[in-house]
Amino acid sequence: MGILEEIQRVSELIQRHSLLRVTAIGDLELLNIAQNNSITPWEAMKAALDLGIWPKRYLRNLETLTIQEQRRLHLAHVAVIGAGGLGGQVLTCLVRVGIGMLTLVDPDTFEESNLNRQAFSAISSMGLPKVDQAEQRLKDINPFCKFRKFHKKFEVSSSEEILRDVYVVVDALDNRKDRILLQEISRQMKIPLVHGAVAGLEGHVMTILPGDEGLDKLYTDPEPEEAMRPEAVLGVLAPTPMLIGTLEATEVIKLILGRGSLIRSQILYVDLETAGFHLFQF
Amino acid sequence: MAIRLFLSSTLRRYVDGYDPSRGMELEQVQGRSLREVLMDLGIPLEGVKIVMVDGVHSDLNYTLSGEERVAVFPPVGGG
Numbered sequence: 291m292g293i294l295e296e297i298q299r300v301s302e303l304i305q306r307h308s309l310l311r312v313t314a315i316g317d318l319e320l321l322n323i324a325q326n327n328s329i330t331p332w333e334a335m336k337a338a339l340d341l342g343i344w345p346k347r348y349l350r351n352l353e354t355l356t357i358q359e360q361r362r363l364h365l366a367h368v369a370v371i372g373a374g375g376l377g378g379q380v381l382t383c384l385v386r387v388g389i390g391m392l393t394l395v396d397p398d399t400f401e402e403s404n405l406n407r408q409a410f411s412a413i414s415s416m417g418l419p420k421v422d423q424a425e426q427r428l429k430d431i432n433p434f435c436k437f438r439k440f441h442k443k444f445e446v447s448s449s450e451e452i453l454r455d456v457y458v459v460v461d462a463l464d465n466r467k468d469r470i471l472l473q474e475i476s477r478q479m480k481i482p483l484v485h486g487a488v489a490g491l492e493g494h495v496m497t498i499l500p501g502d503e504g505l506d507k508l509y510t511d512p513e514p515e516e517a518m519r520p521e522a523v524l525g526v527l528a529p530t531p532m533l534i535g536t537l538e539a540t541e542v543i544k545l546i547l548g549r550g551s552l553i554r555s556q557i558l559y560v561d562l563e564t565a566g567f568h569l570f571q572f
Numbered sequence: 573m574a575i576r577l578f579l580s581s582t583l584r585r586y587v588d589g590y591d592p593s594r595g596m597e598l599e600q601v602q603g604r605s606l607r608e609v610l611m612d613l614g615i616p617l618e619g620v621k622i623v624m625v626d627g628v629h630s631d632l633n634y635t636l637s638g639e640e641r642v643a644v645f646p647p648v649g650g651g
Contacts, residue, residue: 376651464651489648492581507629509647510621518619520581521650531651557622559645561580564593568643570622572629 293327293337301343306352314344321433332364332390335434339364347432348388359547364390364434366546367455371395371444371472372462373420375526376486378409379535380460380542381424385432387543392428392435395452396420397443407528444468449475458542461485462535464521466509473498473505482545486538490524491562493534497541497552507572508557529562573638574599579615580645586615595641602638609636610644621647 291299300319305311315338324334338345339361344352348360355363368389370377373396384392398420404411408420415423421439428435442448444463449471453459459481463469469485476483480500487494487508498504516522537558544550559568578595579587590596601609606625610617610632622645623630636642 372651374651462651464649466647466649469649487648487650489581489650492648494648508622509649514618514647518582518616518646519650520646520648523582526650559580561592568627570624570627570629570643 293323293329293334294341296323296327297334297338297341297343301338304344304346304349306349310353312344312349312352313342314346314349316346317433320345330436331434332436335364335390336361345434351387355547359549360388363388363543363546366457367391367393368458368460368542368546369393369395369453369456370460370462371452371468372464373410373424374398374404374462374464375407375409375528375531376488376535376538377420377460377462378411378424379532380462380486380539381428382409382431383536383539384542385428385435387539388432389542389546390435392437393452393456394421394424394428394437394439395442395444396424397441407526407531409532444472446471446475450479453479453481456481458482458484458545460538460542461487462538466513470505470509476500484538484541484545486534487521488526488530488534489520491527491530492520492560493530494557494559495534495537495541495553496557497545497554499554502555503572527562530560533560533562573602575601575636575638576641577609578641578643580643581648582646583615583619583644587613600638601636604636605632606630606634606636606642606644607632615644619646620644 301313301315304314320334324331400411400415410423419441421441477500483498485496556571574597576595584590624643
């Protein structure tokens with residue numbers, strides 16, 4: 291029996307609600323088919339989506355996403371630069387919604403001061419590389435995603451390898467210098483960039499397509515002294531990177547699917563202290 | 573005539589009693605540049621990176637007509 295026939299054989303009809311019945315397949319069945327046929331879980335998932343069969347893990351995406359959109363997310367490759375406060379949230383959102391390929395990049399290991407906000411930090415992860423902890427947690431959430439990881443800094447020498455075949459890149463960095471370099475390289479490689487940054491209870495998001503002015507409006511060169519850097523003065527509270535990371539992940543999904551309105555040539559500024567969401571035009 | 577000035581993040585620390593929900597009202601500033609007004613308030617200009625006037629990007633040289641809503645931001649860069 292071929293893989294496609296096997297997928298159809300173990301799929302079942304599910305009454306999603308009174309008006310909708312769909313054919314769906316479970317994770318265990320898909321993982322078994324992958325193992326028995328020496329294909330990767332990613333390939334088994336793709337085969338199911340090709341057949342128009344809903345993986346049960348994505349049934350609650352149904353009707354917000356079409357199966358074609360779910361398939362497009364599975365075929366998309368997103369790089370997230372940074373696996374800390376922003377990155378942890380961006381990656382968690384993307385792997386749950388069903389992005390099929392993720393590149394993780396972070397040179398750091400977890401330390402105690404990360405525990406107040408970074409999704410993948412825990413007592414058990416102290417001293418361990420952030421990218422390893424991220425991969426372990428994300429694989430546990432979604433074994434059908436393919437991962438590439440770089441336990442290194444994003445710099446000119448590593449950038450081409452990191453961004454190879456990437457459709458969208460997410461800025462989840464924590465300093466201006468690296469962000470500006472990331473923008474420069476994404477421009478050169480013509481890759482859309484989703485930028486987010488936080489301090490205290492405030493943050494902002496902006497999507498930058500190649501050719502946009504982007505960060506040039508937001509940051510000065512060189513890096514300001516510590517007393518003039520809000521994140522150094524105020525620190526960062528957990529809700530801020532979790533919200534801004536969620537908004538960044540949503541921009542990624544819209545970019546991949548070509549849906550909705552992007553936060554482009556404008557900035558979405560959020561102040562959680564006053565519950566204010568403001569869109570400013572550039 | 574008064575402008576309403578909103579300060580973001582660390583810039584709020586330079587104005588005693590600043591209310592982040594309401595911002596602050598400044599009267600009789602028409603004809604003056606935003607730079608002068610911020611300097612009078614004791615806000616360090618090197619800490620101001622983004623200026624928005626009535627929701628649109630501007631800069632410190634902007635001359636106030638006296639009725640705008642102005643928001644100023646430092647360069648927030650944490651992750």
